[in-house]
Amino acid sequence: MFNFYFGVAFALVNFILFLTCYKWFGRMGLFAWIAAATILANLQVVKTIEMFGLVMTLGNVIYGTIYLATDLINEKYGEKEAKKAVWFGFFTLIMTTIIMQMVLVFQPHESDVFQPHLEAIFGFMPRLVIGSLAAYLISQYLDVKLFAKLKKKFSRPDQLWIRNNGSTMVSQLIDTVIFCTIAFAGVFSWDVWIQIFFTTYVIKFVVSAASTPFIYIARSFHHPEDLQKPGV
Known part of the structure; x- marks a missing residue:
């Protein structure tokens, strides 16, 4: 049960840091969070753990906060800014991949002890990145569009949970x-793949539901740019 209890604490830390980032840095902080989260999620996903007898990968919590960030941007600053944030995260992931693949090409000095570790992490990254880029771009654009449509139908402030969870759970x-x-x-056997797929979505589903109070808290924060006319 250690992984479960530690996982709950891990999720709370992610949400608190997300709120802190937005509280201190405003809209710019949300863009920065998306950039960092896209990288961290792809690093964490190479680690598999067991919870309740099922195999799952890490990275789902931090990745879920990306949807939290884009939904918050959509809510406060409009669909146009949310799309810009999606592209910002997309560029960040491509940039990281290109730079780190070039880093691996350098011939290490005979005293170097870190090349194998970098290769272990970033050598597998291209396949992860291809999957992540395709999934990220398609699902994030779907999330932005769904949120905008739900915002028209469920426009009351107290219906934010419908907009947030409805768009996120479908797109994820x-x-x-x-x-x-x-x-x-x-890469994995079929039964392990099924477990990873099932647990990945369940964790994302739970993270989305658990993030609801935090998006309400974040929406209550006020910054100078909130007075600007949001993009559409």
Whole structure:
């Protein structure tokens, strides 16, 4: 049960840091969070753990906060800014991949002890990145569009939980299908792949529901840019 209890604490730390980032840095902080989260999620996903007898990968919590960030941007600053944030995260992931693949090409000095560790992490990264880029771009754009549509139908401030969870839970299902297929098909046995797919989506579902109070808290924060006319 250690992984479960530690996982709850881990999720709370992610949410608190997310709120802190937005509280201190405003809209710029949300963009920075998305950039950092796209990188961290792809680093964490190479680690598998067991919880309740099922195999799952890490990275789902921090990845879930990306949807939290884009939904918050959509809510406060408009669909246009949310799309810009999606592209910002997309560029960050591509930039990281290109730079780190070039880093691996350098011939290490005979005293170097870190090249194997870098290769272990970033050598597998291209496949993860291909899966992540495809899943990220498709699911995030779907999330932005769904949130905007739900915002028109459920426009009351107290209905934010419908906009947030409705758009996120649908788009994350698509994200999980695309990512798990590209990144892990043929890497793990079929039964392990099914477990990873199932647990990945369940964790994302739980994270989305658990993040609801935090998006309400974040929406209550006020920054100078909140007075600007939001993009559409």
